[in-house]
Amino acid sequence: MTPAARPGREHLSEAAVLRLSLLLRSLARLEEDGTDTVSSQALAQRFGMNAAQIRKDLANLGEFGVRGLGYRVADLRARLASILGLDRTRVVVVVGAGHLGQALADSGSFNGASFRVAALFDVDERVVGGRSRTGVPILHAGTLPSSVASFGAEIGVIAVPAESAAAAAADLAAAGVKGILNFAPASVGPFASATVKNVDLTLCLESLAVRLSAAG
Amino acid sequence: MTPAARPGREHLSEAAVLRLSLLLRSLARLEEDGTDTVSSQALAQRFGMNAAQIRKDLANLGEFGVRGLGYRVADLRARLASILGLDRTRVVVVVGAGHLGQALADSGSFNGASFRVAALFDVDERVVGGRSRTGVPILHAGTLPSSVASFGAEIGVIAVPAESAAAAAADLAAAGVKGILNFAPASVGPFASATVKNVDLTLCLESLAVRLSAAG
DNA sequence: TACTGTGAAGTGATTCACAGCG
DNA sequence: CGCTGTGAATCACTTCACAGTA
16 A cells, blocks of 8 residues: 555556666675665666666656655665565575586575575486585475475576476476476476476577677 | 578577476487477477477567468487577586586586586595596686686686676676586676676576575 | 655567568 | 558657646
8 A cells, every 4th residue: 555665556667677676786785885876867877777777667656756866775775676576585496416417506696585496306316315516305206286386486497408497397287386496408488387487598699609790 | 592491580588498498408318309390289288388489489480380280309309409599519617626516517418419517626635636527627717717728618617606707707798608507506607708697506496496486 | 955755758579461572 | 362561540658848836
């Protein structure tokens, strides 16, 4: 019922989400620096964004600014984190305990304030039962359904070869995760019960390579 | 001088490059299956794309189709690979021989027909001198400039912590690589001499998480 | 005064619909 | 006749410019 606490029922484009997420990270840094208030101008200059776009993005979510002054850093960061759902820790599981899967499971990107990797899954008996370098347990893929439930995992990461990606995604969706981050070079989904985001590493490298010849 | 061999001097949007790259992959699969010709319709259905968009993307690069028939798979694949610059192997180096760096250096995504990882670089004396699991040598970061030149590396991958990413990128650009793929959660560049593509794994996960609460 | 919030204008990409060709 | 190539229409996002307010 509070006027500005109405989270964005408006459609947020993928680009907008990325900008807001980056903005949140920037605000955290400003808060560490002890900055109290910041204008859209200052934010834009500091992070190479467009000031008008920052204002528009924020205004879409509610009125957070103070005219003539700017935005209160700590307050805005807290509200933004709440609206984006990044103010709590989500449990993540990783399917595929190969090098990439273990690297992701151990990485700081997947184990910060907002995320915690609870387990890795694999079918290879040689790794099942062990742990990653930071201690994430490697479980058999057959236990995925029950484990997802007991861990309360909301997000599943796919780090298996391309040919197994579709099956891994189906397993994750059936197990009840709400989001799937797929690193295999094969697009999976869609599923009614889960949002899928494909991060095709081969495509990333290829699109860079294309720029080298086609745009050079 | 051949009429259709004029590579796209037109601007290719990032989205278009991604679609074309995916199209190339799809064509390779069709070729393996022994398919001779394919219509934009059939392509669209098989890969969840839009037929008109496929035609427009291809027409931008030259007239490859045969009216009334469709596209000749083998021919189109070869021409597309040539135009996108994906018909030859590029040498890649990876800065940061941590878990992620080694996983990427060993991954099939970075060691296919179009790419080959020649070396990893790190400053940690404990790993320098060794090799990754598939045998990629781990060299000292100080040798990066001479190594990039001797390997003929065109692309550098950054897999170091966020605070070292900017320095790694500057080193790579100075060493002469033409493209930088940055996996650290810190945007780097731009550089006049190199194209940068940031693949922020933290942002990937966050943008997925946002969809779970904000769009759920 | 200095800044936000926002309607309006501008830009680019996507989709449609069909003319034209093999 | 079937399919490509493409101008026209639509849609979405970005940027501008300024009215409104603490």
